[in-house]
Amino acid sequence: MMALLLIDIQSGLQETTYYGTERNNPQAEENCAKILNAFRDKKLPIFHVMHNSTNPFSPLYPGKDGNSIHPLVQPIDGEPIFQKKVNSAFIGTDLEIAMIAQNITDLVIVGLTIEHCISTSVRMAANLGFHVTLISDATAAFDKIGFDGKRYPAELIYQTELASLKDEFAKIMDTFTFLAELDN
Amino acid sequence: MMALLLIDIQSGLQETTYYGTERNNPQAEENCAKILNAFRDKKLPIFHVMHNSTNPFSPLYPGKDGNSIHPLVQPIDGEPIFQKKVNSAFIGTDLEIAMIAQNITDLVIVGLTIEHCISTSVRMAANLGFHVTLISDATAAFDKIGFDGKRYPAELIYQTELASLKDEFAKIMDTFTFLAELDN
Numbered sequence: 077m078m079a080l081l082l083i084d085i086q087s088g089l090q091e092t093t094y095y096g097t098e099r100n101n102p103q104a105e106e107n108c109a110k111i112l113n114a115f116r117d118k119k120l121p122i123f124h125v126m127h128n129s130t131n132p133f134s135p136l137y138p139g140k141d142g143n144s145i146h147p148l149v150q151p152i153d154g155e156p157i158f159q160k161k162v163n164s165a166f167i168g169t170d171l172e173i174a175m176i177a178q179n180i181t182d183l184v185i186v187g188l189t190i191e192h193c194i195s196t197s198v199r200m201a202a203n204l205g206f207h208v209t210l211i212s213d214a215t216a217a218f219d220k221i222g223f224d225g226k227r228y229p230a231e232l233i234y235q236t237e238l239a240s241l242k243d244e245f246a247k248i249m250d251t252f253t254f255l256a257e258l259d260n
Numbered sequence: 261m262m263a264l265l266l267i268d269i270q271s272g273l274q275e276t277t278y279y280g281t282e283r284n285n286p287q288a289e290e291n292c293a294k295i296l297n298a299f300r301d302k303k304l305p306i307f308h309v310m311h312n313s314t315n316p317f318s319p320l321y322p323g324k325d326g327n328s329i330h331p332l333v334q335p336i337d338g339e340p341i342f343q344k345k346v347n348s349a350f351i352g353t354d355l356e357i358a359m360i361a362q363n364i365t366d367l368v369i370v371g372l373t374i375e376h377c378i379s380t381s382v383r384m385a386a387n388l389g390f391h392v393t394l395i396s397d398a399t400a401a402f403d404k405i406g407f408d409g410k411r412y413p414a415e416l417i418y419q420t421e422l423a424s425l426k427d428e429f430a431k432i433m434d435t436f437t438f439l440a441e442l443d444n
Contacts, residue, residue, distance in 0.1 A: 199383065239405065245347070
């Protein structure tokens with residue numbers, strides 16, 4: 077059984093001021109919504125995960141506007157929401173138990189950000205034994221300052237993280253290709 | 261209590277023929293040995309993790325020469341070895357239980373490769389609540405082919421992965437700086 081896992085698609089991850097950088101893939105949330113709607117149409121299981129930052133200065137701190145799930149992917153009745161405080165969707169949550177209970181074997185993952193919570197959750201999902209598909213244009217990165225002091229642009233962080241996840245942890249597909257295959 | 265975690269420092273990860281690429285940081289194993297010797301001198305806990313690939317074509321497949329732990333970091337009596345089959349040192353092993361039993365709170369991590377098993381183990385260790393230090397020149401990457409079809413050189417895969425792990429998951433230090441601090 078295949079399920080959709082939406083991770084940290086929260087308004088605060090458009091607040092580039094806090095992160096001090098531009099993000100790549102500005103259309104990621106729209107693609108997340110397309111994938112979500114396709115899963116709803118097919119009545120396939122959907123799991124939402126949201127991040128409650130423990131850092132009061134984060135836009136994802138509970139109670140702040142940025143903590144709210146993005147309007148394009150608001151959960152509806154029957155779609156469980158798992159709250160987490162760390163990067164992995166599987167640590168400190170009952171997500172793995174819920175998936176096993178529903179015989180989920182294949183996970184389609186979308187959300188933010190690829191270099192932090194998505195990479196961590198994809199890696200752990202694969203290592204726990206799920207077959208993972210990551211939708212390339214339904215995730216995004218921010219710029220990062222390296223250990224060498226250089227600034228690495230969001231698009232490069234994104235492409236190198238995809239390269240490291242590819243084959244070893246996940247099948248990578250874009251939204252168009254995934255939706256075409258789902259309809260077949 | 262601080263412990264050292266050595267991950268997948270096995271002979272097969274010098275076999276660049278299989279991986280079809282050059283590796284960066286050729287001195288990584290020597291630096292791992294320097295860190296290991298410092299932990300032995302101080303009688304601090306040491307945990308070895310080795311990878312038993314489930315892929316018969318991998319140099320890390322059990323029974324192949326490449327599966328053996330590198331001569332520079334051979335375990336000695338009293339240093340436990342944890343065997344794993346996936347990237348994370350914490351999945352399918354009793355490593356977390358062993359660490360909790362010894363009151364380990366701080367983990368120094370060295371080994372191979374940064375983009376696969378090191379990144380996955382660092383991320384999960386941090387999310388499980390350990391304070392993680394990753395030794396920058398005691399790990400290394402291989403070239404990767406991206407989802408966009410481009411080849412990303414080992415040094416770039418390494419620097420971008422360090423950038424993504426830095427601050428969010430681990431403190432990054434080089435061998436020289438770490439050993440100087442340990443002696444203080």
